[in-house]
Amino acid sequence: MPLPYYVSPEQMMKDKAEYARKGISRGRSLVTLEYGDGILLVAENPSTLLHKISEIYDRIAFAGVGKYNEFENLRIAGIRHADVKGYSYSRGDVTSKALANAYSQALGNIFTQDIKPFEVEVLVAEVGDANGMKSEMYHILYDGTIEDERNYAAMGGQSDEIRRFLKEHYKEAMSLGDALQLGVRALTVTQNKTLSERDLEVAVLDRTKARRKFRRIPMEALGQLLGTAK
Amino acid sequence: MDEGHWRSLFNDYSNSSFVELLRRESPHLVPGLGPRPTSEVFEPVHGTTVLSVRYRDGVIMAGDRQATAGYQVASRRIEKIFKSDELSGVGIAGAAGPAMEMAKLFQTELEHYEKVEGENLSLEGKANRLSQMIRMNLPAAMQGLVVVPIFAGFDEKAGTGRLFKYDITGGRYEETNFDAQGSGSKDARDSLKKLWKREMGRDEALRVSLEALIDAADEDVGTGGPDLVRGIFPSVKTITRSGFGDVPDDEVKRVCEAILTERAQTGSGA
Numbered sequence: 062m063p064l065p066y067y068v069s070p071e072q073m074m075k076d077k078a079e080y081a082r083k084g085i086s087r088g089r090s091l092v093t094l095e096y097g098d099g100i101l102l103v104a105e106n107p108s109t110l111l112h113k114i115s116e117i118y119d120r121i122a123f124a125g126v127g128k129y130n131e132f133e134n135l136r137i138a139g140i141r142h143a144d145v146k147g148y149s150y151s152r153g154d155v156t157s158k159a160l161a162n163a164y165s166q167a168l169g170n171i172f173t174q175d176i177k178p179f180e181v182e183v184l185v186a187e188v189g190d191a192n193g194m195k196s197e198m199y200h201i202l203y204d205g206t207i208e209d210e211r212n213y214a215a216m217g218g219q220s221d222e223i224r225r226f227l228k229e230h231y232k233e234a235m236s237l238g239d240a241l242q243l244g245v246r247a248l249t250v251t252q253n254k255t256l257s258e259r260d261l262e263v264a265v266l267d268r269t270k271a272r273r274k275f276r277r278i279p280m281e282a283l284g285q286l287l288g289t290a291k
Numbered sequence: 292m293d294e295g296h297w298r299s300l301f302n303d304y305s306n307s308s309f310v311e312l313l314r315r316e317s318p319h320l321v322p323g324l325g326p327r328p329t330s331e332v333f334e335p336v337h338g339t340t341v342l343s344v345r346y347r348d349g350v351i352m353a354g355d356r357q358a359t360a361g362y363q364v365a366s367r368r369i370e371k372i373f374k375s376d377e378l379s380g381v382g383i384a385g386a387a388g389p390a391m392e393m394a395k396l397f398q399t400e401l402e403h404y405e406k407v408e409g410e411n412l413s414l415e416g417k418a419n420r421l422s423q424m425i426r427m428n429l430p431a432a433m434q435g436l437v438v439v440p441i442f443a444g445f446d447e448k449a450g451t452g453r454l455f456k457y458d459i460t461g462g463r464y465e466e467t468n469f470d471a472q473g474s475g476s477k478d479a480r481d482s483l484k485k486l487w488k489r490e491m492g493r494d495e496a497l498r499v500s501l502e503a504l505i506d507a508a509d510e511d512v513g514t515g516g517p518d519l520v521r522g523i524f525p526s527v528k529t530i531t532r533s534g535f536g537d538v539p540d541d542e543v544k545r546v547c548e549a550i551l552t553e554r555a556q557t558g559s560g561a
Binding site for chain 1: 306313395
């Protein structure tokens with residue numbers, strides 16, 4: 062067996078990070094916004110079958126950008142984590158914080174130990190209740206870096222520009238329609254095109270719903286909310 | 292990467308199953324797999340009568356509220372009808388502890404599948420899954436911890452309500468119109484046999500279900516009747532195209548009182 066070339070750890074991490082970032086920046090973006098009744102998740106996703114946004118548990122949703130098979134794996138792992146925990150303790154003991162930490166650990170380990178890092182960013186959102194429990198959003202990067210976000214978050218290709226845009230325009234306690242309009246405008250801030258309901262995947266964590274707060278917004282309803290319905 | 296690794300991904304059909312996950316990750320939480328008592332020395336708490344009736348819009352599930360341990364009342368307010376998902380429910384009879392655990396596991400199983408796969412299991416698929424879970428409990432059942440639920444739901448493909456009963460080996464038997472399970476089940480079934488009609492509306496189906504439960508409570512010592520003093524009434528759920536719903540307590544109370552008054556006046560059912 063020939064000896065492997067020596068690569069300094071610093072260089073290796075740099076290469077991996079660059080590789081992961083490149084992969085992620087090729088993909089389309091995703092935004093989440095807190096609005097009056099909960100949390101809105103909007104992704105640019107022309108597929109109606111391959112989801113970027115999905116339900117994890119009663120109050121918790123997952124969103125991923127980047128390589129589909131990789132964040133799909135993470136999504137399923139998250140559902141497993143939540144269901145086992147909720148079954149062995151109680152439904153109220155499943156928290157987004159524990160889940161976000163698990164994602165952070167997993168992505169961190171993959172980044173340092175595997176040859177190829179995951180080209181993904183994921184977001185874990187948990188809607189608060191009407192009794193003053195705050196909503197939580199955790200944004201986890203390809204190397205396991207974890208940030209908690211307030212009010213809004215953006216991931217994917219042009220996330221910096223989108224975040225800047227949201228910082229300027231975000232208002233608290235928006236209606237669902239207003240939040241959706243803002244989210245869609247944010248997604249198009251770097252591109253010269255408009256997005257119609259066909260290009261979007263939208264879901265909410267709606268705190269007014271009983272037990273399972275996650276709800277997808279179907280295309281017709283989306284058209285109406287965007288005011289593009291004919 | 293060796294070939295076996297990716298191939299196994301295709302062969303692992305249990306990927307969307309919560310029960311299989313639990314068996315892999317936390318076997319101590321799987322019902323029926325723990326250590327057993329060597330002889331039957333105790334009397335577990337038993338749930339008694341549950342029934343399910345098909346009507347025009349779907350199915351009704353109803354159960355009395357009493358649990359017994361031997362000749363003692365263990366609880367007057369237990370809930371025996373559980374929502375398993377939006378379009379189906381389980382009515383539990385037999386040893387209350389394992390039965391409730393099974394209902395909870397089944398509910399998690401269906402939700403887990405729905406979340407992982409992004410779509411619901413068919414009603415047939417749900418009924419089969421429950422059957423496998425009952426079979427897992429067979430060793431415990433042989434030692435007295437029998438769990439024999441009723442499963443009922445709305446079949447979206449067929450556009451109708453369907454109901455299934457089970458035996459302790461996991462045998463699954465579909466009933467077309469109605470069925471009951473538990474210690475008072477024979478009396479409830481006899482009653483349903485005379486009262487059930489094709490294409491009943493909701494109100495009539497509700498009344499027929501409550502008549503059957505009152506008859507079961509009348510004949511079977513384990514089954515609790517409407518308790519006017521404490522205000523405890525049977526729990527009744529409807530499962531239709533639009534989902535799983537509770538029949539409000541007030542309405543159940545009104546119908547129970549009407550039945551009892553009528554029986555007192557006419558002497559029927561005495």
